[in-house]
Amino acid sequence: MTEPLISVNDVSKSYGGVHANVDITMSVAKGSITGIIGPNGCGKTTLFNSIVGYHPIDKGSIKFENVEISKLRVGDIARLGMLRTFQQTRIYGKMNCVDNMQISVSHRSSSKSSIFASRRGEIKERAESLLEFVGLYSKRNLISGDLSFGQQKLLEFAMALMNEPKVLLLDEPTAGINPTLINGLIDRLRRANEELGITLCVIEHNMRVIMNLASQIYCLSNGKMLADGTPDELQNDQRVIDAYLGGS
Numbered sequence: 001m002t003e004p005l006i007s008v009n010d011v012s013k014s015y016g017g018v019h020a021n022v023d024i025t026m027s028v029a030k031g032s033i034t035g036i037i038g039p040n041g042c043g044k045t046t047l048f049n050s051i052v053g054y055h056p057i058d059k060g061s062i063k064f065e066n067v068e069i070s071k072l073r074v075g076d077i078a079r080l081g082m083l084r085t086f087q088q089t090r091i092y093g094k095m096n097c098v099d100n101m102q103i104s105v106s107h108r109s110s111s112k113s114s115i116f117a118s119r120r121g122e123i124k125e126r127a128e129s130l131l132e133f134v135g136l137y138s139k140r141n142l143i144s145g146d147l148s149f150g151q152q153k154l155l156e157f158a159m160a161l162m163n164e165p166k167v168l169l170l171d172e173p174t175a176g177i178n179p180t181l182i183n184g185l186i187d188r189l190r191r192a193n194e195e196l197g198i199t200l201c202v203i204e205h206n207m208r209v210i211m212n213l214a215s216q217i218y219c220l221s222n223g224k225m226l227a228d229g230t231p232d233e234l235q236n237d238q239r240v241i242d243a244y245l246g247g248s
Helices: 045-050 074-080 098-104 119-134 149-162 179-195 205-212 231-235 238-243
Strands: 006-015 016-028 032-039 060-064 083-085 167-171 199-203 216-220 224-229
Touching: 006 045, 016 083, 016 224, 032 045, 032 179, 032 205, 045 199, 074 083, 074 179, 098 119, 098 149, 098 205, 119 149, 119 179, 149 167, 149 179, 179 199, 205 231, 216 231, 216 238, 224 231, 224 238, 231 238
Parallel strands: 032 199, 032 216, 083 167, 167 199
Antiparallel strands: 006 016, 006 060, 216 224
16 A cells, blocks of 8 residues: 555644644545545644644644654745645735746745746746636736636635645635636646646535545544545534534
């Protein structure tokens, strides 16, 4: 059996007296789309923050490609090939889409000066290609702050793809998006997984989305791992229905 791309073992994280994550164990298989669900405040975003190095964990182990990363900084983990997006988009609202794409590669170890060097044309070409991939090519020269929220989420997704991640952690990718745009976003996520070979780990409240997108789903409740399995297994798990699905 192959080693998982991400392996989380007995991870706990508290803020003051609040136990945000308690003995969390999960794994993300290479090439998969893995989902994380659970009620608001159950610890999903805290888990993401722990995995990508935004804060130290209290105990446990987090491995990426079988290398312990729980003591590494965000930038070091990003350079290994793990990136995340946020519930609220993090784009440069006064810059156009192409410039957002180009500036997003500047933290990569191999491209600190590439924007100003001979690769500038190559980077712009890749930026425009990825904007076409997410359906924003016609808006490439528009100021990103003028895009709809859904289009800004697509832009942030494309910006992450600029860095050629091995794995992308997506926090509520469909939240706040016009329902007519959701199917297009789901299609782009699938294509990034299948055509670009990017492993995806997705926090999602929209049950229809995650049940159709992920092959393996983990359900958190009150900071603890409640259940895991295939979409069919979780939809028929009474614990999940009681904790989350039944209340939505």
